[in-house]
Amino acid sequence: MIDQFINEHKLGSAFVNTANEYYIPLANRIALHQKDAKKTFCVGINGCQGSGKSTLGDFLGTYLYQIHALKVVILSLDDFYLDQQQRQQLASTVHPLFRTRGVPGTHNTGLMHxxxxxxxxxxxxxxLPKFNKAADNPYPTDQWATVSPPADVVILEGWCWGVEAQSQADLRKPVNQLESLEDSDAAWRNYVNEQLYTHYQPLYKLMNYWLMLKAPDFSNVYNWRLEQEQKLAASLTTMAHSNVMNAAQIERFIQFYQRLTEHGLATLPTRCNEVFELDSKRTIIKHHLAAQLTGTSC
Known part of the structure; x- marks a missing residue:
């Protein structure tokens, strides 16, 4: 099973050790929790861009289905992005920076709920909603995958999933050039923070178990995000490359994510059930396992 997963996801041979040492025991723990709960068991995964959230979610889903015969649904926060027209409306009425997808306020949280x-x-x-990053719009609804509820396990991963709102004092000082030059009055980041508190945090209560892939720091995000974009480009035809970002665009793009990524790195580890600490090559170097569960059933 592991060899097939590695081939399908184009992973290195080192993933065998990661799977055997960390991900398979994790999957077995989730299966046990689901059995005890006797209802849908929801797992939230947090990790910055390029940290391996999708790979972890896909592996857990594959293992839980093949080994434990559980019906698993894997969701990504990215698939709930608003379309370009909706973001343009936000840009016109709230702040121009909302043209760019990513931050809280650019997802359809009502649909997620x-x-x-x-x-x-x-x-x-x-x-199940599906977003086309190359086109920067959702796929047509007739191309969305379908499932038959109920699910045994739901896995929802996202770069800011689980991150809580900041204090007003924390919002005052810009964290990068984007905020300093294009959000000098802090209107954009205040609106993002309000959306996080009002529409995202209530959804966190639906999660039963929290996982975090913890990057060493934000400086790794550029290289990891560049790798993601290169993989996206390699998977597309030449005609579909128009919305694939180059290095300079990625450098600007990740500034939209910096504030909440750094806030999550500082605050989330103590609130997650399991934290996998990564090095700059995304190798797990430390694993923290908490005893308690959080949240309620989905």
């Missing part, structure tokens, strides 16, 4: 609730109950076939 509906999907999470429906996955825990019996009902009709459910379509």
């Amino acid at each position: 509906q999907v999470l609730e429906k996955l825990s109950g019996a009902g009709n076939t459910l379509a």
